[in-house]
Every structure is written in structure tokens, then in C-alpha cells.
Amino acid sequence: MRTTEIAIIGGGPAGLRAAISAASMGAKVTIIERNENLGGQLVKQTHMFFGSQKQYASTRGIDIAEILLKDLDKYKDRIEIMTNATVLSIFEDGVISIEQDDKYLKIKPQSVIVTTGASEKFLAFPNNDLPGIYGAGAVQTLMNVHGVAPGRSVVMVGAGNIGLIVSYQLMQAGIEVKAILDASPRIGGYLVHASKIRRMGIPILTSHTVKYAHGTDKLQKVTICQLDEKFQQIPGTERDIETDVLCISVGLSPLTELLWQAGCNMKYIPELGGHVPVRDKDLQTSIKGVYVAGDVAGVEEASSAMVEGRLAGLCAAKALGHATADFEELHNDCIEQLNSLRSGHVGEKIRKGLEQVAM
Amino acid sequence: MLEKTGVATEQDLARVTPSKERRAKGPVAVIECFQRIPCNPCQTACKTGAIKEFKDINDTPEIDHDACTGCGLCVSSCPGLSIVVVDETYSEEEALVKIPYEFLPLPEAGSFVTGLDREGKPVCRAKVVKVLNTKSMDRTPVVSLAVPKDMSMTVRFIKLNDYFSDNTIVCRCEELTMGELRELIRKGYNTVDEIKRISRAGMGPCQGRTCRQLIMQEIAAATGTKMADLTVSTYRPPVKPVKLGTIAGGEHGE
Numbered sequence A: 001m002r003t004t005e006i007a008i009i010g011g012g013p014a015g016l017r018a019a020i021s022a023a024s025m026g027a028k029v030t031i032i033e034r035n036e037n038l039g040g041q042l043v044k045q046t047h048m049f050f051g052s053q054k055q056y057a058s059t060r061g062i063d064i065a066e067i068l069l070k071d072l073d074k075y076k077d078r079i080e081i082m083t084n085a086t087v088l089s090i091f092e093d094g095v096i097s098i099e100q101d102d103k104y105l106k107i108k109p110q111s112v113i114v115t116t117g118a119s120e121k122f123l124a125f126p127n128n129d130l131p132g133i134y135g136a137g138a139v140q141t142l143m144n145v146h147g148v149a150p151g152r153s154v155v156m157v158g159a160g161n162i163g164l165i166v167s168y169q170l171m172q173a174g175i176e177v178k179a180i181l182d183a184s185p186r187i188g189g190y191l192v193h194a195s196k197i198r199r200m201g202i203p204i205l206t207s208h209t210v211k212y213a214h215g216t217d218k219l220q221k222v223t224i225c226q227l228d229e230k231f232q233q234i235p236g237t238e239r240d241i242e243t244d245v246l247c248i249s250v251g252l253s254p255l256t257e258l259l260w261q262a263g264c265n266m267k268y269i270p271e272l273g274g275h276v277p278v279r280d281k282d283l284q285t286s287i288k289g290v291y292v293a294g295d296v297a298g299v300e301e302a303s304s305a306m307v308e309g310r311l312a313g314l315c316a317a318k319a320l321g322h323a324t325a326d327f328e329e330l331h332n333d334c335i336e337q338l339n340s341l342r343s344g345h346v347g348e349k350i351r352k353g354l355e356q357v358a359m
Numbered sequence B: 001m002l003e004k005t006g007v008a009t010e011q012d013l014a015r016v017t018p019s020k021e022r023r024a025k026g027p028v029a030v031i032e033c034f035q036r037i038p039c040n041p042c043q044t045a046c047k048t049g050a051i052k053e054f055k056d057i058n059d060t061p062e063i064d065h066d067a068c069t070g071c072g073l074c075v076s077s078c079p080g081l082s083i084v085v086v087d088e089t090y091s092e093e094e095a096l097v098k099i100p101y102e103f104l105p106l107p108e109a110g111s112f113v114t115g116l117d118r119e120g121k122p123v124c125r126a127k128v129v130k131v132l133n134t135k136s137m138d139r140t141p142v143v144s145l146a147v148p149k150d151m152s153m154t155v156r157f158i159k160l161n162d163y164f165s166d167n168t169i170v171c172r173c174e175e176l177t178m179g180e181l182r183e184l185i186r187k188g189y190n191t192v193d194e195i196k197r198i199s200r201a202g203m204g205p206c207q208g209r210t211c212r213q214l215i216m217q218e219i220a221a222a223t224g225t226k227m228a229d230l231t232v233s234t235y236r237p238p239v240k241p242v243k244l245g246t247i248a249g250g251e252h253g254e
């Protein structure tokens, strides 16, 4: 059976940073990514990122992916990259099974860092299976990775950062965004994103939801309606909007199947997007040798995902005996960066969630 | 309220608007960023120290308008696109507003466009004075607009067609404006007949003699079709409006 020191499952920002930091400590690493390309969510992000310069603020997501890949290249003698390779399971003895290009294989690593990210939540309403109704992530992949327009006009559900950013990118691609709805009475995403969309004349309808989708073989129009403060539909407020695309962006939930299989202690924490693993300050779960970082550990941002990845990489390498003199310094730097990113008003929810999963 | 609508209120704006006296002295940055979020590129971009150092990355930017030179470095560095530079000394009647603009095609210097307010409502005609798009701006070009002076704190975005021509009447009989016509074409009404049916343009006393040509030109321009390839509207009899009774009365002398 193939072996490696550290297997990293998922090649997004968290996984790539974990690989770089573990390899820089001297560990032998294998990255396993189900897509053709590395980069995870970053390869779809054509907008400038927030955060501070340490986490590449003001740089576009796609360019951050390039920077990470360059760093990765510095340690190529120690990093093995498997793409088009989906991890199917982690067995209790630590063996990982993989499907790559229709072939089944197994690897036995000494430890694993799970960085599988998150998946999109969906909404229940009549006819939500009509062609033309997509998740925001799918729309972004269509547009920014494949260069295909999803349709002529879009109604967006969800005024969080993803809904707002994808709406802006749709406008940049020349597609008309007719309205952005959100069930909550407040805009959840950053207000600067909301304001830049409003300047283009796009309405943001808070306390609104989709009631019904119409169409025979594809979406033709949607009925929307207003909600009261208890999130109940207000009769008589229905109105129709003609559109061929409805884009749903109502949040993400951590992609944790592999952690359940590995037997990690899991907790339901709504602030972090759903079930997440309990972890110590080194990001090790309740199972020795199984680490987590990024959205799978709690839905947050690429900035924090990268710092968590770096932290998990450092700690996993150290646990296998790869110590460097500056370990403490690097370790503290990660902790400080994470604290600073989560210090504000927006990070309050995350802090509250993390308190409940600390081991 | 900003959190509900995404549009800054007058109170919000009052906190960040440079004083009249300061604006009268020359270009100055207006930072419309009101929420504590983990972000600071504006501060690191500012070389004059006008934007005070953040104690916490979540701080909202605090700017000393007197120290600001209006250099505009912060404008394209802001991922929230929430900074503009206004210069009320541009000319006797006009002010310059420099906005970040990440759309293609970029407007051309010298052309006229429509100035939009914070809700996207057309408010005035704006002349594109300059379009800056250097490598260091990293794909966030900055467009300088000359607008009427009293619009300097209102115009925050543009639409790439001329405000004046948008208000031009295309069909005098049914009072259809160029702006309305463009909106219809954008909605997918791509033939003279469709536009006629929805707007009644061409059904008035002149029977389309003034507007048919204009509508066709606009469809051609908007859809990138040659005039010759457009579907010609059906020329229904009669060629001039006649009272129904005239026809119902049968042929004279019958």
C-alpha cells in the first residue's frame, strides 16, 4: 500500500496552506483533490478579498490561488499532488480509500488534515427542481471557470456576502440581476458590497422570500412575497418577477462525511454552519492524528481558512517529529492572526461558535 | 436604513462628508464605509497618512480630510469600492468625481454618460474626462467624471449612455423617450412590431413616420444587427388615421 506522512484531503486555500507549512517543516505530504485543479473556491473568486495584507487583502481570489501554487512549488520534492482524486472514506485504522480516474486505491498516512470545505444549502419551495434554478456556487463556476452565462436574467435569493458578490459578478458578465431577496430583515453580507450593487439600480428586498417557481420545462417566472418579523409569509404581498434563472445562496454547511467516518466527536453548532468536529488548539480532532482546517471546521473565510491550514500543517508536522527552532513563534503568529480576524463585530458569531467546540 | 436597503442615509453621509471649505480647496477622498469589517487596504494604500492607522483591523477608516491630497491611491485598493475622490475646483460650474469602475466596455474619455445616485437613479449628465487603468490598479480602473457642481456628493456610479439622449423623445405622439425605448430593448423586445405593441409608439397620428427609423436604429445599435437585417414592421393599412365611420360607411357612391 502507498504511504505518506501527512495526507491532506482537499486542495482549497486551507489544504494548500497546510501542505506548504507541513512541507516547510520537513514533512512528506500528499494532497488529494477531487477536482482537476487545485485552489478550491478561490479559482472562482474574481473579486478583491478583504482581510489584511498578511492574508492577501485587496488581491483577487484567483490570484491568491496562483500565489499559493507558487509557494507549493518550492517544496515540490516533498509534496505529492493527486488531482481528479476523490477520497471515499477514512477507515478507523487511518487508511484512506480514493477513486482516481475510475481506479480505486488506498493510502496509509501517519496523519491526515481534512480540508474538504463546505457545500451549499438549498431551499424548499414548489417547483424548485426546474432547470434554471441553481446554487450560487454552480452559477459562479459556470461563469468564472467555464465562461458560460447561466441565462439572461437572474433573481438572487440570499443577501449574504456570496449572494451579493455573485450578483455583482453576474452584472459584470452582462446578465441582468432583477432583485436580491433575503428572508432576514437585515442585509447579512458586508454593507459595502450591498451599496455597490444598489448603485447599479438593483433592489435588495429584505424580509422577502420565493414562494413559487413557474415554468413547464424551464424556469419562466418566480412569485415572491414579503415576510413578517416571525418569518411568516404575509398573504396578499405576492408578486411575480419574470426571469430565466433563480440563484440560491442561503448559506453553506461543512462537508464533514469523512470526519464522521473517522469517528470524530461532532457537535451541531449553527454559528459555524452545522455539524463540526470538536478540536484542540492545534486543530486536532478527538481522533489522534486527524486534523481539520478551513470551512469544514466551521464556515468562515478564505483568510481564516489559510491561517488555520498553516496552523494545522505546522502542528501535524511537529507531532511527527519535524520540529524547527521557530515553531513556537510561527504557532503564536497563527493564533494571533486568527484572533485578529475574528475580533470584530462580524467575527462575534464565529467566536461564539468556536467556544463550544474547543477541546 | 443602510442595513435594510444598502443605501447610506443622510446621517451616515454627514459623518463622512468633507466640509464645504475643504471641498472648495481641491480634490479630497470621501470614504463611505460605515460597518466594522475585517479590512484595511485603504489605510495601507494611503501614503500621506491621511487615513489613520487602524488599532484593530475591524476599525472603520478615519480620515483627516485636511491631510488628504486627493491622490486617489485608496480608490482602487478598496475591495468594497466605497471610496471616491471629489474635486469641486475642477471648473466654474463642474466638479470632478473619480469613481472605481469594474465593467467592460470602459467608457471613452470625452463621451457623455448618465450619472447615477446611490440607488442607481439617473440624476444628471456626466462627461467622462479620464479613464485610468494602470497595472498597479489591478483591474479596478478609475473613471473621472465632470458633473454639475451640486452633484458632487450625489453621483456615485454611471450608466454608459448619454443622460440627455435618454430623455430625448423618440415618438412624439405617444411620448416614448429614448431611455424607455432602451429599457424595452434590454428587456428583449427586439422588433419594431413588439415595441409598437407594448409602447404604442407608431400608433399615433403620424403612424410611425418619425419614430420607426429611430427605433430601428436603436435596435440595430443595441443588438449589434445591421439595419438591413432587421425585421421591418408590418405596414398595416390605412397609411393615415381615418375615422372608423369613414370606412364603415362603405365606398363612396356605392
Ligand SMILES: Cc1cc2nc3c(=O)[nH]c(=O)nc-3n(C[C@H](O)[C@H](O)[C@H](O)COP(=O)(O)OP(=O)(O)OC[C@H]3O[C@@H](n4cnc5c(N)ncnc54)[C@H](O)[C@@H]3O)c2cc1C
Pocket (backbone or CB within 6 Å): A009, A010, A011, A012, A013, A014, A015, A032, A033, A034, A035, A039, A040, A041, A042, A045, A048, A049, A050, A051, A085, A086, A087, A088, A115, A116, A117, A118, A137, A140, A161, A162, A163, A165, A166, A255, A293, A294, A295, A296, A300, A301, A302, A303, A304, A305
Ligand atoms: C462567492 C464567494 C465569495 C467569497 N469571498 C471571500 C472573500 O472575499 N474573502 C474571503 O476571505 N473568503 C471569501 N469566500 C470564502 C472562501 O472562498 C472560503 O471560505 C474558502 O475557500 C474555504 O477554504 P477551504 O480550503 O476550507 O475550502 P474550499 O475552498 O471549499 O476547498 C475545499 C476543497 O476540497 C475538495 N474536496 C472536498 N471533498 C473532497 C473529497 N472527498 N476528496 C477530495 N477532495 C475533496 C474540494 O473539491 C475543494 O477543492 C468566498 C466564498 C464564495 C463562495
Ligand code: SF4
Pocket (backbone or CB within 6 Å): B028, B029, B045, B046, B047, B048, B049, B050, B051, B063, B067, B068, B069, B070, B071, B072, B073, B074, B075, B085
Ligand atoms: S486620496 Fe490619497 S491622500 Fe487621500 S486618503 Fe486616499 S490615498 Fe490618502
Ligand code: SF4
Pocket (backbone or CB within 6 Å): A192, B031, B033, B039, B040, B041, B042, B043, B059, B060, B061, B077, B078, B079, B080, B081, B082, B083
Ligand atoms: S478598504 Fe474600503 S471596505 Fe476596506 S476598510 Fe477601507 S474603505 Fe472600508
